[in-house]
Amino acid sequence: MSTIRINNFKVELSNLDKVLWPKQGYTKGDLINYYIDIYPLIQDFLAQRPLSLKSYPDGINGKSFFQKNAPDYAPHWLSTYGIYSRHRKEAINWITVNKLADLVWVANRASIELHSWFSTINKPDEPSFAVFDLDPGDRSRFKDVIDIALVIKKIIDEMKLIAFLKTSGKSGLHIYIPIKTGYKFTASKIFLKSIAEMVIRVKPGLATIEWRKKKRDGKVYIDYRQNGRGKTLPVPYSIRPTANATISTPLNWDELNPKLSPEKFTLANIANRLKKKGDLWSDILQIKQSLPSYLL
Structure with a gap:
Protein backbone atom coordinates (compact mmCIF):
# COMPACT_ATOMS: atom_id res chain seq x y z
CA MET A 1 0.00 0.00 0.00
CA SER A 2 1.28 3.45 -0.92
CA THR A 3 -0.22 6.91 -0.64
CA ILE A 4 -0.08 9.92 -2.94
CA ARG A 5 -1.48 13.42 -2.50
CA ILE A 6 -3.39 15.04 -5.32
CA ASN A 7 -4.35 18.64 -4.58
CA ASN A 8 -4.39 17.93 -0.84
CA PHE A 9 -6.48 14.77 -1.22
CA LYS A 10 -4.78 11.65 0.09
CA VAL A 11 -5.29 8.68 -2.24
CA GLU A 12 -4.25 5.20 -1.14
CA LEU A 13 -2.92 2.96 -3.91
CA SER A 14 -2.51 -0.81 -3.80
CA ASN A 15 -1.06 -3.64 -5.92
CA LEU A 16 0.33 -1.31 -8.56
CA ASP A 17 2.28 -4.18 -10.12
CA LYS A 18 -0.86 -6.30 -10.56
CA VAL A 19 -1.04 -7.30 -14.24
CA LEU A 20 -4.44 -6.48 -15.71
CA TRP A 21 -3.64 -7.14 -19.39
CA PRO A 22 -1.64 -10.42 -19.52
CA LYS A 23 -0.86 -10.31 -23.24
CA GLN A 24 0.67 -6.83 -23.08
CA GLY A 25 1.84 -6.96 -19.47
CA TYR A 26 0.07 -3.71 -18.55
CA THR A 27 -0.42 -3.25 -14.81
CA LYS A 28 -2.80 -1.37 -12.58
CA GLY A 29 -0.07 1.23 -12.25
CA ASP A 30 -0.12 1.67 -16.03
CA LEU A 31 -3.90 2.11 -15.90
CA ILE A 32 -3.66 4.78 -13.23
CA ASN A 33 -0.88 6.63 -15.05
CA TYR A 34 -2.84 6.63 -18.30
CA TYR A 35 -5.93 8.11 -16.70
CA ILE A 36 -3.85 10.75 -14.92
CA ASP A 37 -2.32 11.75 -18.27
CA ILE A 38 -5.62 11.72 -20.19
CA TYR A 39 -7.72 13.41 -17.48
CA PRO A 40 -7.62 16.92 -19.02
CA LEU A 41 -9.26 15.51 -22.16
CA ILE A 42 -11.99 13.52 -20.41
CA GLN A 43 -12.82 15.58 -17.33
CA ASP A 44 -15.84 17.29 -18.94
CA PHE A 45 -17.31 13.91 -19.91
CA LEU A 46 -17.07 12.81 -16.27
CA ALA A 47 -17.75 15.89 -14.13
CA GLN A 48 -21.23 15.96 -12.58
CA ARG A 49 -22.14 12.77 -14.45
CA PRO A 50 -22.95 9.57 -12.52
CA LEU A 51 -20.44 6.84 -13.24
CA SER A 52 -21.05 3.09 -13.50
CA LEU A 53 -17.97 1.20 -12.37
CA LYS A 54 -16.87 -2.13 -13.77
CA SER A 55 -13.91 -3.51 -11.88
CA TYR A 56 -11.47 -6.24 -12.94
CA PRO A 57 -9.54 -7.03 -9.74
CA ASP A 58 -7.93 -10.12 -11.29
CA GLY A 59 -7.32 -8.61 -14.71
CA ILE A 60 -9.35 -8.69 -17.91
CA ASN A 61 -9.47 -12.49 -17.98
CA GLY A 62 -10.75 -12.75 -14.42
CA LYS A 63 -14.15 -12.09 -12.93
CA SER A 64 -15.50 -8.56 -13.18
CA PHE A 65 -18.34 -6.80 -11.43
CA PHE A 66 -20.45 -3.68 -11.85
CA GLN A 67 -20.96 -1.22 -9.03
CA LYS A 68 -23.15 1.85 -8.89
CA ASN A 69 -23.35 2.64 -5.17
CA ALA A 70 -20.24 4.17 -3.64
CA PRO A 71 -18.94 1.70 -1.02
CA ASP A 72 -19.03 2.55 2.67
CA TYR A 73 -15.24 2.52 2.85
CA ALA A 74 -14.81 5.18 0.16
CA PRO A 75 -12.83 8.22 1.35
CA HIS A 76 -14.87 11.12 2.70
CA TRP A 77 -13.65 13.41 -0.09
CA LEU A 78 -14.87 11.19 -2.95
CA SER A 79 -17.44 13.01 -5.08
CA THR A 80 -20.82 11.29 -4.88
CA TYR A 81 -24.42 12.20 -5.51
CA GLY A 82 -27.60 10.44 -4.44
CA ILE A 83 -30.25 9.89 -7.09
CA TYR A 84 -33.49 8.05 -6.48
CA SER A 85 -33.85 4.94 -8.64
CA ARG A 86 -37.40 4.35 -9.82
CA HIS A 87 -36.48 0.79 -10.76
CA ARG A 88 -34.85 -0.12 -7.44
CA LYS A 89 -37.16 2.14 -5.41
CA GLU A 90 -34.25 3.52 -3.42
CA ALA A 91 -31.52 6.11 -3.72
CA ILE A 92 -28.21 5.17 -5.34
CA ASN A 93 -25.16 7.05 -4.12
CA TRP A 94 -23.44 7.47 -7.48
CA ILE A 95 -19.76 8.26 -7.85
CA THR A 96 -19.05 11.36 -9.95
CA VAL A 97 -15.50 12.10 -11.07
CA ASN A 98 -15.29 15.82 -10.39
CA LYS A 99 -11.54 15.96 -9.71
CA LEU A 100 -8.40 14.03 -10.52
CA ALA A 101 -8.27 12.38 -7.09
CA ASP A 102 -11.70 10.84 -7.77
CA LEU A 103 -10.45 9.31 -11.02
CA VAL A 104 -7.29 7.90 -9.44
CA TRP A 105 -9.38 6.32 -6.67
CA VAL A 106 -11.65 4.76 -9.34
CA ALA A 107 -8.67 3.45 -11.35
CA ASN A 108 -7.07 2.00 -8.21
CA ARG A 109 -10.15 -0.23 -7.94
CA ALA A 110 -9.11 -1.68 -11.33
CA SER A 111 -12.16 -0.02 -12.87
CA ILE A 112 -10.84 -0.19 -16.41
CA GLU A 113 -13.82 1.23 -18.27
CA LEU A 114 -15.37 4.63 -17.58
CA HIS A 115 -19.11 4.53 -18.27
CA SER A 116 -20.80 7.87 -17.53
CA TRP A 117 -24.34 9.13 -18.03
CA PHE A 118 -25.30 11.22 -21.09
CA SER A 119 -26.86 13.74 -18.67
CA THR A 120 -25.62 15.51 -15.55
CA ILE A 121 -26.81 15.37 -11.95
CA ASN A 122 -28.24 18.87 -12.36
CA LYS A 123 -30.57 17.82 -15.19
CA PRO A 124 -30.66 14.02 -15.15
CA ASP A 125 -33.51 13.78 -17.66
CA GLU A 126 -31.91 16.12 -20.22
CA PRO A 127 -29.07 14.60 -22.27
CA SER A 128 -26.06 16.51 -23.55
CA PHE A 129 -25.97 14.33 -26.68
CA ALA A 130 -28.10 12.11 -28.88
CA VAL A 131 -26.07 8.94 -29.44
CA PHE A 132 -25.96 6.05 -31.89
CA ASP A 133 -24.16 2.85 -30.93
CA LEU A 134 -23.41 0.83 -34.07
CA ASP A 135 -22.73 -2.83 -33.36
CA PRO A 136 -21.85 -5.40 -36.05
CA GLY A 137 -23.88 -8.57 -36.20
CA ASP A 138 -22.49 -12.09 -36.45
CA ARG A 139 -22.76 -11.98 -40.26
CA SER A 140 -21.53 -8.43 -40.80
CA ARG A 141 -18.07 -6.90 -40.96
CA PHE A 142 -16.60 -3.69 -39.62
CA LYS A 143 -16.77 -2.41 -43.19
CA ASP A 144 -20.56 -2.70 -42.91
CA VAL A 145 -20.50 -0.65 -39.71
CA ILE A 146 -18.54 2.01 -41.59
CA ASP A 147 -21.08 1.98 -44.44
CA ILE A 148 -23.94 2.53 -42.00
CA ALA A 149 -22.06 5.29 -40.18
CA LEU A 150 -21.50 7.14 -43.46
CA VAL A 151 -25.19 6.95 -44.35
CA ILE A 152 -26.04 8.39 -40.92
CA LYS A 153 -23.46 11.13 -41.47
CA LYS A 154 -25.04 12.07 -44.81
CA ILE A 155 -28.49 12.34 -43.25
CA ILE A 156 -27.17 14.41 -40.34
CA ASP A 157 -25.30 16.69 -42.76
CA GLU A 158 -28.51 17.30 -44.70
CA MET A 159 -30.13 18.37 -41.42
CA LYS A 160 -27.28 20.89 -40.94
CA LEU A 161 -26.21 19.18 -37.72
CA ILE A 162 -22.73 18.35 -36.47
CA ALA A 163 -21.92 14.82 -35.34
CA PHE A 164 -18.82 13.43 -33.65
CA LEU A 165 -17.39 9.97 -34.21
CA LYS A 166 -15.37 7.52 -32.11
CA THR A 167 -14.56 3.85 -32.01
CA SER A 168 -16.31 1.87 -29.32
CA GLY A 169 -12.96 0.37 -28.38
CA LYS A 170 -14.26 -3.03 -29.42
CA SER A 171 -16.02 -3.86 -32.70
CA GLY A 172 -18.32 -0.91 -33.26
CA LEU A 173 -18.63 2.85 -33.68
CA HIS A 174 -20.29 5.55 -31.60
CA ILE A 175 -21.84 8.69 -33.11
CA TYR A 176 -22.54 11.62 -30.75
CA ILE A 177 -24.74 14.55 -31.75
CA PRO A 178 -24.44 17.38 -29.19
CA ILE A 179 -27.78 19.04 -28.39
CA LYS A 180 -28.90 22.07 -26.43
CA THR A 181 -30.35 21.90 -22.93
CA GLY A 182 -34.08 21.35 -22.68
CA TYR A 183 -34.69 18.17 -24.65
CA LYS A 184 -35.77 15.07 -22.73
CA PHE A 185 -34.44 11.62 -23.51
CA THR A 186 -37.80 10.80 -25.08
CA ALA A 187 -37.25 13.48 -27.74
CA SER A 188 -33.69 12.43 -28.53
CA LYS A 189 -34.79 8.82 -28.86
CA ILE A 190 -37.60 9.73 -31.28
CA PHE A 191 -35.12 11.76 -33.33
CA LEU A 192 -32.58 8.94 -33.47
CA LYS A 193 -35.16 6.30 -34.30
CA SER A 194 -36.37 8.40 -37.24
CA ILE A 195 -32.83 8.57 -38.64
CA ALA A 196 -32.28 4.85 -38.05
CA GLU A 197 -35.44 4.04 -40.00
CA MET A 198 -34.21 6.21 -42.89
CA VAL A 199 -30.94 4.28 -42.90
CA ILE A 200 -32.76 0.96 -43.02
CA ARG A 201 -34.75 2.11 -46.04
CA VAL A 202 -31.46 2.90 -47.78
CA LYS A 203 -29.55 -0.19 -46.56
CA PRO A 204 -32.20 -2.83 -45.73
CA GLY A 205 -29.76 -5.69 -46.14
CA LEU A 206 -27.16 -4.23 -43.79
CA ALA A 207 -28.91 -2.55 -40.85
CA THR A 208 -31.57 -3.24 -38.24
CA ILE A 209 -33.07 -1.70 -35.11
CA GLU A 210 -34.27 -5.07 -33.82
CA TRP A 211 -33.12 -5.22 -30.18
CA ARG A 212 -33.46 -9.02 -29.94
CA LYS A 213 -30.13 -10.35 -31.13
CA LYS A 214 -31.47 -13.60 -32.54
CA LYS A 215 -33.80 -11.65 -34.83
CA ARG A 216 -31.17 -9.29 -36.28
CA ASP A 217 -30.16 -11.71 -39.06
CA GLY A 218 -26.53 -10.83 -38.47
CA LYS A 219 -27.02 -7.21 -39.56
CA VAL A 220 -25.45 -4.08 -38.07
CA TYR A 221 -27.51 -3.06 -35.06
CA ILE A 222 -28.31 0.66 -34.90
CA ASP A 223 -28.81 1.07 -31.18
CA TYR A 224 -30.64 4.25 -30.23
CA ARG A 225 -32.24 2.75 -27.11
CA GLN A 226 -29.16 3.53 -25.02
CA ASN A 227 -30.48 7.09 -24.90
CA GLY A 228 -32.21 7.10 -21.55
CA ARG A 229 -31.74 8.16 -17.96
CA GLY A 230 -29.08 6.02 -16.34
CA LYS A 231 -27.87 4.49 -19.63
CA THR A 232 -24.15 4.70 -20.39
CA LEU A 233 -21.43 4.15 -22.96
CA PRO A 234 -17.67 4.39 -22.46
CA VAL A 235 -16.47 8.00 -22.48
CA PRO A 236 -13.98 9.04 -25.18
CA TYR A 237 -10.48 7.73 -24.43
CA SER A 238 -11.79 5.06 -22.07
CA ILE A 239 -9.66 1.92 -22.08
CA ARG A 240 -11.49 -1.33 -22.81
CA PRO A 241 -10.86 -4.78 -21.32
CA THR A 242 -9.46 -6.25 -24.54
CA ALA A 243 -6.26 -8.22 -25.07
CA ASN A 244 -4.41 -5.26 -26.59
CA ALA A 245 -5.91 -2.58 -24.29
CA THR A 246 -7.87 -0.87 -27.05
CA ILE A 247 -9.22 2.61 -26.47
CA SER A 248 -12.51 4.24 -27.44
CA THR A 249 -10.88 6.77 -29.75
CA PRO A 250 -12.30 9.92 -31.39
CA LEU A 251 -11.97 9.90 -35.18
CA ASN A 252 -12.21 12.33 -38.04
CA TRP A 253 -14.99 11.35 -40.41
CA ASP A 254 -12.50 11.14 -43.27
CA GLU A 255 -10.71 8.33 -41.42
CA LEU A 256 -13.60 5.98 -42.22
CA ASN A 257 -12.24 3.74 -44.95
CA PRO A 258 -12.09 -0.01 -45.65
CA LYS A 259 -8.66 -0.29 -44.02
CA LEU A 260 -9.78 1.15 -40.69
CA SER A 261 -9.79 -1.24 -37.73
CA PRO A 262 -10.89 -0.32 -34.20
CA GLU A 263 -8.17 -2.63 -32.91
CA LYS A 264 -5.43 -0.27 -34.08
CA PHE A 265 -6.14 2.32 -31.36
CA THR A 266 -4.49 1.12 -28.17
CA LEU A 267 -2.76 2.17 -24.99
CA ALA A 268 0.54 1.64 -26.82
CA ASN A 269 -0.09 4.29 -29.49
CA ILE A 270 -2.74 6.72 -28.19
CA ALA A 271 -0.13 9.25 -27.04
CA ASN A 272 1.43 9.43 -30.50
CA ARG A 273 -1.99 9.77 -32.12
CA LEU A 274 -2.84 12.70 -29.85
CA LYS A 275 0.42 14.42 -30.76
CA LYS A 276 -0.46 14.12 -34.45
CA LYS A 277 -4.23 14.65 -34.41
CA GLY A 278 -4.89 16.55 -31.20
CA ASP A 279 -8.12 16.15 -29.26
CA LEU A 296 -40.22 15.09 -32.91
Whole structure:
Protein backbone atom coordinates (compact mmCIF):
# COMPACT_ATOMS: atom_id res chain seq x y z
CA MET A 1 0.00 0.00 0.00
CA SER A 2 1.28 3.45 -0.92
CA THR A 3 -0.22 6.91 -0.64
CA ILE A 4 -0.08 9.92 -2.94
CA ARG A 5 -1.48 13.42 -2.50
CA ILE A 6 -3.39 15.04 -5.32
CA ASN A 7 -4.35 18.64 -4.58
CA ASN A 8 -4.39 17.93 -0.84
CA PHE A 9 -6.48 14.77 -1.22
CA LYS A 10 -4.78 11.65 0.09
CA VAL A 11 -5.29 8.68 -2.24
CA GLU A 12 -4.25 5.20 -1.14
CA LEU A 13 -2.92 2.96 -3.91
CA SER A 14 -2.51 -0.81 -3.80
CA ASN A 15 -1.06 -3.64 -5.92
CA LEU A 16 0.33 -1.31 -8.56
CA ASP A 17 2.28 -4.18 -10.12
CA LYS A 18 -0.86 -6.30 -10.56
CA VAL A 19 -1.04 -7.30 -14.24
CA LEU A 20 -4.44 -6.48 -15.71
CA TRP A 21 -3.64 -7.14 -19.39
CA PRO A 22 -1.64 -10.42 -19.52
CA LYS A 23 -0.86 -10.31 -23.24
CA GLN A 24 0.67 -6.83 -23.08
CA GLY A 25 1.84 -6.96 -19.47
CA TYR A 26 0.07 -3.71 -18.55
CA THR A 27 -0.42 -3.25 -14.81
CA LYS A 28 -2.80 -1.37 -12.58
CA GLY A 29 -0.07 1.23 -12.25
CA ASP A 30 -0.12 1.67 -16.03
CA LEU A 31 -3.90 2.11 -15.90
CA ILE A 32 -3.66 4.78 -13.23
CA ASN A 33 -0.88 6.63 -15.05
CA TYR A 34 -2.84 6.63 -18.30
CA TYR A 35 -5.93 8.11 -16.70
CA ILE A 36 -3.85 10.75 -14.92
CA ASP A 37 -2.32 11.75 -18.27
CA ILE A 38 -5.62 11.72 -20.19
CA TYR A 39 -7.72 13.41 -17.48
CA PRO A 40 -7.62 16.92 -19.02
CA LEU A 41 -9.26 15.51 -22.16
CA ILE A 42 -11.99 13.52 -20.41
CA GLN A 43 -12.82 15.58 -17.33
CA ASP A 44 -15.84 17.29 -18.94
CA PHE A 45 -17.31 13.91 -19.91
CA LEU A 46 -17.07 12.81 -16.27
CA ALA A 47 -17.75 15.89 -14.13
CA GLN A 48 -21.23 15.96 -12.58
CA ARG A 49 -22.14 12.77 -14.45
CA PRO A 50 -22.95 9.57 -12.52
CA LEU A 51 -20.44 6.84 -13.24
CA SER A 52 -21.05 3.09 -13.50
CA LEU A 53 -17.97 1.20 -12.37
CA LYS A 54 -16.87 -2.13 -13.77
CA SER A 55 -13.91 -3.51 -11.88
CA TYR A 56 -11.47 -6.24 -12.94
CA PRO A 57 -9.54 -7.03 -9.74
CA ASP A 58 -7.93 -10.12 -11.29
CA GLY A 59 -7.32 -8.61 -14.71
CA ILE A 60 -9.35 -8.69 -17.91
CA ASN A 61 -9.47 -12.49 -17.98
CA GLY A 62 -10.75 -12.75 -14.42
CA LYS A 63 -14.15 -12.09 -12.93
CA SER A 64 -15.50 -8.56 -13.18
CA PHE A 65 -18.34 -6.80 -11.43
CA PHE A 66 -20.45 -3.68 -11.85
CA GLN A 67 -20.96 -1.22 -9.03
CA LYS A 68 -23.15 1.85 -8.89
CA ASN A 69 -23.35 2.64 -5.17
CA ALA A 70 -20.24 4.17 -3.64
CA PRO A 71 -18.94 1.70 -1.02
CA ASP A 72 -19.03 2.55 2.67
CA TYR A 73 -15.24 2.52 2.85
CA ALA A 74 -14.81 5.18 0.16
CA PRO A 75 -12.83 8.22 1.35
CA HIS A 76 -14.87 11.12 2.70
CA TRP A 77 -13.65 13.41 -0.09
CA LEU A 78 -14.87 11.19 -2.95
CA SER A 79 -17.44 13.01 -5.08
CA THR A 80 -20.82 11.29 -4.88
CA TYR A 81 -24.42 12.20 -5.51
CA GLY A 82 -27.60 10.44 -4.44
CA ILE A 83 -30.25 9.89 -7.09
CA TYR A 84 -33.49 8.05 -6.48
CA SER A 85 -33.85 4.94 -8.64
CA ARG A 86 -37.40 4.35 -9.82
CA HIS A 87 -36.48 0.79 -10.76
CA ARG A 88 -34.85 -0.12 -7.44
CA LYS A 89 -37.16 2.14 -5.41
CA GLU A 90 -34.25 3.52 -3.42
CA ALA A 91 -31.52 6.11 -3.72
CA ILE A 92 -28.21 5.17 -5.34
CA ASN A 93 -25.16 7.05 -4.12
CA TRP A 94 -23.44 7.47 -7.48
CA ILE A 95 -19.76 8.26 -7.85
CA THR A 96 -19.05 11.36 -9.95
CA VAL A 97 -15.50 12.10 -11.07
CA ASN A 98 -15.29 15.82 -10.39
CA LYS A 99 -11.54 15.96 -9.71
CA LEU A 100 -8.40 14.03 -10.52
CA ALA A 101 -8.27 12.38 -7.09
CA ASP A 102 -11.70 10.84 -7.77
CA LEU A 103 -10.45 9.31 -11.02
CA VAL A 104 -7.29 7.90 -9.44
CA TRP A 105 -9.38 6.32 -6.67
CA VAL A 106 -11.65 4.76 -9.34
CA ALA A 107 -8.67 3.45 -11.35
CA ASN A 108 -7.07 2.00 -8.21
CA ARG A 109 -10.15 -0.23 -7.94
CA ALA A 110 -9.11 -1.68 -11.33
CA SER A 111 -12.16 -0.02 -12.87
CA ILE A 112 -10.84 -0.19 -16.41
CA GLU A 113 -13.82 1.23 -18.27
CA LEU A 114 -15.37 4.63 -17.58
CA HIS A 115 -19.11 4.53 -18.27
CA SER A 116 -20.80 7.87 -17.53
CA TRP A 117 -24.34 9.13 -18.03
CA PHE A 118 -25.30 11.22 -21.09
CA SER A 119 -26.86 13.74 -18.67
CA THR A 120 -25.62 15.51 -15.55
CA ILE A 121 -26.81 15.37 -11.95
CA ASN A 122 -28.24 18.87 -12.36
CA LYS A 123 -30.57 17.82 -15.19
CA PRO A 124 -30.66 14.02 -15.15
CA ASP A 125 -33.51 13.78 -17.66
CA GLU A 126 -31.91 16.12 -20.22
CA PRO A 127 -29.07 14.60 -22.27
CA SER A 128 -26.06 16.51 -23.55
CA PHE A 129 -25.97 14.33 -26.68
CA ALA A 130 -28.10 12.11 -28.88
CA VAL A 131 -26.07 8.94 -29.44
CA PHE A 132 -25.96 6.05 -31.89
CA ASP A 133 -24.16 2.85 -30.93
CA LEU A 134 -23.41 0.83 -34.07
CA ASP A 135 -22.73 -2.83 -33.36
CA PRO A 136 -21.85 -5.40 -36.05
CA GLY A 137 -23.88 -8.57 -36.20
CA ASP A 138 -22.49 -12.09 -36.45
CA ARG A 139 -22.76 -11.98 -40.26
CA SER A 140 -21.53 -8.43 -40.80
CA ARG A 141 -18.07 -6.90 -40.96
CA PHE A 142 -16.60 -3.69 -39.62
CA LYS A 143 -16.77 -2.41 -43.19
CA ASP A 144 -20.56 -2.70 -42.91
CA VAL A 145 -20.50 -0.65 -39.71
CA ILE A 146 -18.54 2.01 -41.59
CA ASP A 147 -21.08 1.98 -44.44
CA ILE A 148 -23.94 2.53 -42.00
CA ALA A 149 -22.06 5.29 -40.18
CA LEU A 150 -21.50 7.14 -43.46
CA VAL A 151 -25.19 6.95 -44.35
CA ILE A 152 -26.04 8.39 -40.92
CA LYS A 153 -23.46 11.13 -41.47
CA LYS A 154 -25.04 12.07 -44.81
CA ILE A 155 -28.49 12.34 -43.25
CA ILE A 156 -27.17 14.41 -40.34
CA ASP A 157 -25.30 16.69 -42.76
CA GLU A 158 -28.51 17.30 -44.70
CA MET A 159 -30.13 18.37 -41.42
CA LYS A 160 -27.28 20.89 -40.94
CA LEU A 161 -26.21 19.18 -37.72
CA ILE A 162 -22.73 18.35 -36.47
CA ALA A 163 -21.92 14.82 -35.34
CA PHE A 164 -18.82 13.43 -33.65
CA LEU A 165 -17.39 9.97 -34.21
CA LYS A 166 -15.37 7.52 -32.11
CA THR A 167 -14.56 3.85 -32.01
CA SER A 168 -16.31 1.87 -29.32
CA GLY A 169 -12.96 0.37 -28.38
CA LYS A 170 -14.26 -3.03 -29.42
CA SER A 171 -16.02 -3.86 -32.70
CA GLY A 172 -18.32 -0.91 -33.26
CA LEU A 173 -18.63 2.85 -33.68
CA HIS A 174 -20.29 5.55 -31.60
CA ILE A 175 -21.84 8.69 -33.11
CA TYR A 176 -22.54 11.62 -30.75
CA ILE A 177 -24.74 14.55 -31.75
CA PRO A 178 -24.44 17.38 -29.19
CA ILE A 179 -27.78 19.04 -28.39
CA LYS A 180 -28.90 22.07 -26.43
CA THR A 181 -30.35 21.90 -22.93
CA GLY A 182 -34.08 21.35 -22.68
CA TYR A 183 -34.69 18.17 -24.65
CA LYS A 184 -35.77 15.07 -22.73
CA PHE A 185 -34.44 11.62 -23.51
CA THR A 186 -37.80 10.80 -25.08
CA ALA A 187 -37.25 13.48 -27.74
CA SER A 188 -33.69 12.43 -28.53
CA LYS A 189 -34.79 8.82 -28.86
CA ILE A 190 -37.60 9.73 -31.28
CA PHE A 191 -35.12 11.76 -33.33
CA LEU A 192 -32.58 8.94 -33.47
CA LYS A 193 -35.16 6.30 -34.30
CA SER A 194 -36.37 8.40 -37.24
CA ILE A 195 -32.83 8.57 -38.64
CA ALA A 196 -32.28 4.85 -38.05
CA GLU A 197 -35.44 4.04 -40.00
CA MET A 198 -34.21 6.21 -42.89
CA VAL A 199 -30.94 4.28 -42.90
CA ILE A 200 -32.76 0.96 -43.02
CA ARG A 201 -34.75 2.11 -46.04
CA VAL A 202 -31.46 2.90 -47.78
CA LYS A 203 -29.55 -0.19 -46.56
CA PRO A 204 -32.20 -2.83 -45.73
CA GLY A 205 -29.76 -5.69 -46.14
CA LEU A 206 -27.16 -4.23 -43.79
CA ALA A 207 -28.91 -2.55 -40.85
CA THR A 208 -31.57 -3.24 -38.24
CA ILE A 209 -33.07 -1.70 -35.11
CA GLU A 210 -34.27 -5.07 -33.82
CA TRP A 211 -33.12 -5.22 -30.18
CA ARG A 212 -33.46 -9.02 -29.94
CA LYS A 213 -30.13 -10.35 -31.13
CA LYS A 214 -31.47 -13.60 -32.54
CA LYS A 215 -33.80 -11.65 -34.83
CA ARG A 216 -31.17 -9.29 -36.28
CA ASP A 217 -30.16 -11.71 -39.06
CA GLY A 218 -26.53 -10.83 -38.47
CA LYS A 219 -27.02 -7.21 -39.56
CA VAL A 220 -25.45 -4.08 -38.07
CA TYR A 221 -27.51 -3.06 -35.06
CA ILE A 222 -28.31 0.66 -34.90
CA ASP A 223 -28.81 1.07 -31.18
CA TYR A 224 -30.64 4.25 -30.23
CA ARG A 225 -32.24 2.75 -27.11
CA GLN A 226 -29.16 3.53 -25.02
CA ASN A 227 -30.48 7.09 -24.90
CA GLY A 228 -32.21 7.10 -21.55
CA ARG A 229 -31.74 8.16 -17.96
CA GLY A 230 -29.08 6.02 -16.34
CA LYS A 231 -27.87 4.49 -19.63
CA THR A 232 -24.15 4.70 -20.39
CA LEU A 233 -21.43 4.15 -22.96
CA PRO A 234 -17.67 4.39 -22.46
CA VAL A 235 -16.47 8.00 -22.48
CA PRO A 236 -13.98 9.04 -25.18
CA TYR A 237 -10.48 7.73 -24.43
CA SER A 238 -11.79 5.06 -22.07
CA ILE A 239 -9.66 1.92 -22.08
CA ARG A 240 -11.49 -1.33 -22.81
CA PRO A 241 -10.86 -4.78 -21.32
CA THR A 242 -9.46 -6.25 -24.54
CA ALA A 243 -6.26 -8.22 -25.07
CA ASN A 244 -4.41 -5.26 -26.59
CA ALA A 245 -5.91 -2.58 -24.29
CA THR A 246 -7.87 -0.87 -27.05
CA ILE A 247 -9.22 2.61 -26.47
CA SER A 248 -12.51 4.24 -27.44
CA THR A 249 -10.88 6.77 -29.75
CA PRO A 250 -12.30 9.92 -31.39
CA LEU A 251 -11.97 9.90 -35.18
CA ASN A 252 -12.21 12.33 -38.04
CA TRP A 253 -14.99 11.35 -40.41
CA ASP A 254 -12.50 11.14 -43.27
CA GLU A 255 -10.71 8.33 -41.42
CA LEU A 256 -13.60 5.98 -42.22
CA ASN A 257 -12.24 3.74 -44.95
CA PRO A 258 -12.09 -0.01 -45.65
CA LYS A 259 -8.66 -0.29 -44.02
CA LEU A 260 -9.78 1.15 -40.69
CA SER A 261 -9.79 -1.24 -37.73
CA PRO A 262 -10.89 -0.32 -34.20
CA GLU A 263 -8.17 -2.63 -32.91
CA LYS A 264 -5.43 -0.27 -34.08
CA PHE A 265 -6.14 2.32 -31.36
CA THR A 266 -4.49 1.12 -28.17
CA LEU A 267 -2.76 2.17 -24.99
CA ALA A 268 0.54 1.64 -26.82
CA ASN A 269 -0.09 4.29 -29.49
CA ILE A 270 -2.74 6.72 -28.19
CA ALA A 271 -0.13 9.25 -27.04
CA ASN A 272 1.43 9.43 -30.50
CA ARG A 273 -1.99 9.77 -32.12
CA LEU A 274 -2.84 12.70 -29.85
CA LYS A 275 0.42 14.42 -30.76
CA LYS A 276 -0.46 14.12 -34.45
CA LYS A 277 -4.23 14.65 -34.41
CA GLY A 278 -4.89 16.55 -31.20
CA ASP A 279 -8.12 16.15 -29.26
CA LEU A 280 -10.81 15.80 -31.93
CA TRP A 281 -13.63 16.16 -29.37
CA SER A 282 -12.30 19.25 -27.61
CA ASP A 283 -15.31 21.43 -28.47
CA ILE A 284 -18.20 18.97 -28.49
CA LEU A 285 -19.72 20.21 -25.24
CA GLN A 286 -19.64 23.82 -26.44
CA ILE A 287 -21.94 22.98 -29.37
CA LYS A 288 -25.66 23.40 -28.58
CA GLN A 289 -27.88 22.18 -31.43
CA SER A 290 -31.63 22.12 -31.90
CA LEU A 291 -33.24 18.91 -33.06
CA PRO A 292 -35.42 19.13 -36.21
CA SER A 293 -38.95 19.79 -35.00
CA TYR A 294 -40.47 17.84 -37.88
CA LEU A 295 -38.98 14.62 -36.47
CA LEU A 296 -40.22 15.09 -32.91
